[in-house]
Amino acid sequence: MTRSGKDLPVRRSLAVADLSWDGRVLRVGLLSASFGPREVPELNEHMAEFLVTAGGDLRHLVIDVRPVRFMSSMGLGFCIASRNEASRRGASAHMLGAATELLDLFRLMKLDTMFHFHRGEDELAKRLSA
Numbered sequence: 001m002t003r004s005g006k007d008l009p010v011r012r013s014l015a016v017a018d019l020s021w022d023g024r025v026l027r028v029g030l031l032s033a034s035f036g037p038r039e040v041p042e043l044n045e046h047m048a049e050f051l052v053t054a055g056g057d058l059r060h061l062v063i064d065v066r067p068v069r070f071m072s073s074m075g076l077g078f079c080i081a082s083r084n085e086a087s088r089r090g091a092s093a094h095m096l097g098a099a100t101e102l103l104d105l106f107r108l109m110k111l112d113t114m115f116h117f118h119r120g121e122d123e124l125a126k127r128l129s130a
Contacts, residue, residue: 010053017043019050025128026054026091028082029064036072043078051085060128061086063115066097071105083114092116096124 009022016039018029028047032039051058063079065071071079083093095115098106106112118124 010050012046012050014042014046017046019046021050021054023057024059025062026050026058026060026086027062027064030066030068033067033069034072035065035068035070035075035078037074040074040078047078047082054089056089058086058089058091060092060094062094062096062124062128064096065099065102069099069101071102076105076109076111080111080114094118094124094127096121 009020011018011020015031017031018027020027020029028043030039061082063082068075079095086093093115094117095106096118097120098117103112103117106115106117116127118127
């Protein structure tokens with residue numbers, strides 16, 4: 001992957017997630033109902049590459065959790081670490097399509113203030129364009 005604008009967007013499809021970078025937004029689309037020890041190690045490796053590619057141009061991190069119904073502590077750790085890296089770069093962190101169970105988990109753990117939560121693509125698009 002390169003950082004050249006002419007090479008954008010950059011996409012990679014994995015067994016566990018689809019990643020994309022468009023020059024402003026790094027998007028992680030989780031693909032299974034469960035997010036934990038099986039999925040996180042593979043995703044971490046590729047996420048690091050995408051963060052290098054994004055560099056200081058990262059404005060928004062979007063984690064699409066629409067299919068996810070269960071998230072282990074390892075999955076939560078991935079979300080928190082990704083959000084912290086985005087924040088360190090001055091970017092906002094967004095979570096798209098969190099099911100009620102996930103929202104409850106984030107609230108219970110007092111993590112609900114770390115992300116902007118969006119129900120659907122339209123709501124997210126409005127926020128990212130603001």
